[in-house]
Amino acid sequence: MSFLIEQCTFFELTEDVLATCQPFSCGNADLDDFFLNDATRYAHFLMGKTYCFRLNSDPSKIVCALTVSNDSIRIYDLPRGRRDYMKSLTHHEKPLRRYPGVLIGRLGVSSEFAGRGIGSEALDFVKGWFYSSSNKTGCRFVIVDAVNDPQVLSFYEKNGFRPLFPTEEQEFAYTMGKKDTPVKLDTRLMYFDLLKLRQEN
Numbered sequence: 001m002s003f004l005i006e007q008c009t010f011f012e013l014t015e016d017v018l019a020t021c022q023p024f025s026c027g028n029a030d031l032d033d034f035f036l037n038d039a040t041r042y043a044h045f046l047m048g049k050t051y052c053f054r055l056n057s058d059p060s061k062i063v064c065a066l067t068v069s070n071d072s073i074r075i076y077d078l079p080r081g082r083r084d085y086m087k088s089l090t091h092h093e094k095p096l097r098r099y100p101g102v103l104i105g106r107l108g109v110s111s112e113f114a115g116r117g118i119g120s121e122a123l124d125f126v127k128g129w130f131y132s133s134s135n136k137t138g139c140r141f142v143i144v145d146a147v148n149d150p151q152v153l154s155f156y157e158k159n160g161f162r163p164l165f166p167t168e169e170q171e172f173a174y175t176m177g178k179k180d181t182p183v184k185l186d187t188r189l190m191y192f193d194l195l196k197l198r199q200e201n
């Protein structure tokens with residue numbers, strides 16, 4: 001049973017929705033602030049669209065919110081092994097430098113509803129949404145910039161996401177352009193290959 005599909009309704013997060021809902025809190029102050037204060041401006045400038053699931057029995061409650069935007073994986077910016085792996089995933093008629101994807105830039109589940117599988121349902125929803133034949137563009141990957149916290153990384157791994165860079169040191173070197181002492185990254189890039197859905201069906 002899917003809580004989000006059966007007990008919630010999907011909306012674009014607009015000023016009107018925000019005005020009629022209780023403040024959303026997922027326990028991460030930066031994310032809460034983004035959904036409340038920045039999300040609609042991102043949408044206005046077409047930089048990211050934010051959606052939410054509202055509880056049917058009390059539509060003033062936002063159960064889950066997420067932001068998506070177009071993105072790509074630049075395979076020549078990856079370590080050689082990972083680049084070769086990416087190349088092996090597709091046809092070679094015309095070599096592409098960028099593989100298309102959708103970025104989940106933000107994802108939060110209301111603390112009231114955390115730990116019930118709702119975040120995983122939200123990821124399944126996005127996967128199905130962008131894999132769907134009604135999607136207007138080719139979209140091979142779901143990409144996330146996951147908070148670099150063991151619980152969050154394990155949440156994405158359990159949902160079939162893999163780190164784009166095999167190690168944090170490589171991600172630091174390739175994305176920051178530095179080869180010296182790595183700092184701890186705030187986020188880790190991870191991806192889910194939507195073609196997996198075809199193999200599962």
Ligand SMILES: CC(C)(COP(=O)(O)OP(=O)(O)OC[C@H]1O[C@@H](n2cnc3c(N)ncnc32)[C@H](O)[C@@H]1OP(=O)(O)O)[C@@H](O)C(=O)NCCC(=O)NCCS
Binds near residue numbers: 116
């Ligand atoms: C990460 C998040 C979306 C997961 O949503 P959820 O509905 O609780 O997730 P699920 O119930 O599907 O999965 C639970 C798993 O998430 C993991 N998790 C990640 N962050 C967690 C958190 N802050 N609290 C509890 N569990 C968390 C746990 O490992 C848990 O695994 P378990 O079931 O083996 O214990 C949600 O905890 C959240 O909104 N956190 C704050 C914002 C955030 O960190 N967002 C991710 C940004 S990339």
